[in-house]
Amino acid sequence: MKLWLKVPDIVIILIAAGTVFFSASVYMKPQERSFVLIRGQYMEWTFPVNAAETVAVPGQLGDTIVRIHDSRAWVESSPCQNQTCVAAGSVARQGQWAACLPNGVLLMIYGAEETGVDAIVR
Numbered sequence: 001m002k003l004w005l006k007v008p009d010i011v012i013i014l015i016a017a018g019t020v021f022f023s024a025s026v027y028m029k030p031q032e033r034s035f036v037l038i039r040g041q042y043m044e045w046t047f048p049v050n051a052a053e054t055v056a057v058p059g060q061l062g063d064t065i066v067r068i069h070d071s072r073a074w075v076e077s078s079p080c081q082n083q084t085c086v087a088a089g090s091v092a093r094q095g096q097w098a099a100c101l102p103n104g105v106l107l108m109i110y111g112a113e114e115t116g117v118d119a120i121v122r
Contacts, residue, residue, distance in 0.1 A: 034094055034111035036073045038066050041104045049073070049092070049109060059103030066107055078103055 005013075034049040040057040047053050050071050056063040062079035074090035078100045085100035085107075097108040 034109055036068050037108045037110055039106040057105045059100065059105050061103045064100050064103050064105040066105070073107055073109065074098065075100060075107060078105070
């Protein structure tokens with residue numbers, strides 16, 4: 001007993017195989033994520049940007065408190081005199097950073113680029 005495939009059978013098989021491969025390529029892409037890097041004088045921490053963490057980072061002058069919440073990170077308090085790092089506000093997008101230079105603490109976002117228009121050049 002021989003099975004002969006007809007043209008419509010071959011077309012349906014090719015469409016089904018194409019659909020499977022297309023779906024796999026769309027849904028199997030690796031998901032890029034953004035991370036918060038906190039670097040102190042002697043240690044380094046990495047958290048997903050959507051974590052909820054409070055970290056006491058030891059520095060030259062004392063502890064700088066860094067907070068991560070609602071996909072944003074910021075320096076909550078620092079022992080430095082000028083408090084520029086606290087006034088800098090939160091960082092949330094790749095490439096944004098804040099630093100407490102007197103205490104030697106760096107806070108930076110790295111990883112996936114957020115979509116959206118940042119600036120328009122004419």
